[in-house]
Amino acid sequence: MYYGLYLSASGVLANTHRQDVFANNLANVETAGFKPMLADVRQRPAESVEDRLPFRDRQPLLDRLGGGVLVEPRGAAFSAAAVNETGRPLDAALLEGDTFFSVEVGLGQGRTQTRVTRNGQFVTDAQGFLRTSNGHRVLGEDDRPIQLDTGAGRIEIDARGWLRQNGEDVVQLGVSRIDQPGGQLRPAGDNTFAFLADDPRLPADDFGLAPKSLEASGADPIATLMQVVSSSKSAMGNATMMRYQDAMIDRAVNTLGKVS
Amino acid sequence: MAVAALHAAASGMNALSTKIDVLANNLANVNTDGFKASRVNFEDMLYQQKVQPGVENDEGARNPGLLQVGLGVRVSNTQFDFEIGSPRQTGKPTDVYIEGDGFFRVSVGADRSPDGIAYTRNGAFFVNSEGNLTLGSDRGPLLDPPINVGAADEVASIRIDPVGRVLVTPPEGGEPEEVGQIELSMFVNPNGLMSVGGNLYVESDISGPPIDGEPDTDAFGALLSQHLESSNVDPVTELVTLIRAQRAFELNSQTIQAADETLRVVSNLRRF
8 A cells, every 4th residue: 555655746846847847848938948848757677686685575466566666767858950041140950950059158267168059149349259148158160159240241151151241251150060969969058968978079170050040949848838737636636646646645644543 | 745746837838928028029129120030049957876887786787777867947048040131112201221230339328338339220310409310219320430420401301322321412413421430339239238129239248349340340230321221020930939928828737737636645645
């Protein structure tokens, strides 16, 4: 009886976690270049299997039920999202899901960290550095921050990823390819992704880029809302099961075992 | 617990309502000459790490994934769209359109700009009672450097040529006389300019200092008189964005309801 109570409790915990993740995905449904986080669950092995304790009393009947659910650690879903045309000369959208722009993120006290982003909303600052809309410096092909002479004319990004001024190529955006980005990157806020271990970036010689466009959020509003609602209902169903089992235990203790 | 979901959804509603405010202002200014549309940029907030990447399990295998929950969304900034608006013919000789990236300079009070100078793309100039060229906005700021076309009975017609010279023809006819030169300014980072209303922008720390120059040189752009620059707001795009923002706002309110319901059920687990 208690066994079932814990199975249901694991269901409530796992599903409230999923609800948190999906709520964040839905909140970012208008964030350019956002990649939704995955929240999968996996079956938890029975306690005797999990603890590998052969000498413990086994419960062959209950062990078959397994041990409830656990949240499966997963990263973000890095498939390419829809591209919306904005008409702004410094907006750029990458068309393949495994290509990224490189940015330099300041960590304070002069330290910096290289991260990647899919958000192509670029602006120039007072010194002519190209920055993302969050203020991070954008790196060029040589992995150094791009600085432009903005007095020399209008700047635009073309389909090859070159920044052009007065019809001439000035500098190329640093676009790199990352194999299996889900296992190499972690979302770090500010529309950026940090490296999990070593720098996984490979030079991308041939990549698709849509100029004057932005990549929409990877979170689909309708599907994400369905996920929020279904995880909520799963949590509530499991909570109701807890109440039934509580009632059963109540009966067993207070009615069945009543001594006149 | 579902509390993170509540906060994430609330942050979404907050950010989206800012977006709707900005869109409403863009749409309200769809007919304002020289107006530049703004866009709201979003960014995701920090992530709460529940399982660090690469943690070893009992069997010594490394976990390839990671478990983290995002904490919502926030507005990173608003960004002007400095796309040049299309010229609109007015026939008025003191209406001027800039065919480039320059701004007109005007003198304003110290309450609006610390150095007394503001910048505008709206070239609807008037001649005031002293004969000075002023901007046709609520307080009528003077053009900088000031240009005086002379008393009304000495002026038959005014002409502004593409390089910015203001030419006045006297009533008795003859050669037009040059009474002044319109100057323009540009900024390294026009997105750093601060809107102060009245179609005016003022310099800020991040816009960089103004680069002054004359029309029809570098990227300043030549002047086209008898034309004004239409607002660059595209009503269709703005309306579609408004619909999307409003729907996303509603979706986030659904999350709050769902999270609230989960919390209610969980809090009612204990029976009395």
